[in-house]
Amino acid sequence: MTSLHSQSLAESPACYPIAVSAALPAEIEEFVRELAAMSGAVAVVLGGSRSTGEIDDDSDWDLAVLYRGTLDLGALARHGPVHPPGSWGRFMNGGAWLRIGERKVDVLLRDVDVVEHWAARAQTGEYEVDLLLGYLAGIPSYTLLAERAIGVVLAGSLPPAGAYPAALAEEGARRWRFHRDFSLEHARMRARRGDIAGAVGQTSRAAIEAAHARLCDRRVWVVNEKRILERAGLEALHPRFARVPVDREGLLSWIAAIEAELVNDPK
Secondary structure, X not given: OOOOOOOOOOOOOOOOOOXXXXXXXXXXXXXXXXXXXXXXXXXXXXXXXXXXXXXXXXXXEEEEEEEOOOOOOHHHHOOOOOEOOOOXXXXXXXXXXXXXXXXXXXXXXXXXXXXXXXHXXXXXXXXXXXXXXXXXXXXXXXHHHHHHHHOEEEEEOOOOOOOOOHHHHHHHHHHHHHHHHHHHHHHHHHHHOOOHHHHHHHHHHHHHXXXXXXXXXXOXXXXXXXXXXXXOOOHHHHHHHHOOOOOHHHHXXXXXXXXXXXXXXXX
């Protein structure tokens, strides 16, 4: 195992071992040191599939820089274009898509004060959902708490995220099912009007929302929509989206068949 240390972090420089199957590659370890040394940085956290062990051939390196106040982005900008705080929305915030050596690295910027605000609200079951590029059903604000829960602190110090809040599990499951049903109703409406693309889009969104509901029931953290159907036990839906009828009645029947699977919702 490799551990990192930086006396330049904004808060406690305590470090943690890397809880992955292999030590960090040397170029990634050095890059983490650079991130940790940026003025304003509180911690550098490993996220994504490499923090959970669900690594495949397409897995990149997801590194979050948690900061407080103003973050000096100079060290990060030396590696490529940086999207500063706020440019990716209030939850995703900002970051960079980089190549460090031969490795693809995604850097995410997270304002600690914002994370703490939405984490506290999630404890009582409160959250909001924002439209975000690349997402079908949107990004819930409790994603920030989920990132903390599954992330591995590489440098710096952060308080533990704690268990999945019971209030969030209950309210999240209820709200995501409402979203699911709303999207399915719009899918039917569009199908009746001959809007094939709109009907398929709304049905796809409903599937993601149904997956969110199931995972809230099970108190499983979700940080994005990747593999969310598989995680929720809805992977059998994929072939259905490869065979979409184009006639009105066939499309309505197709939506009804998918709906039957989505509402058959074992907890």
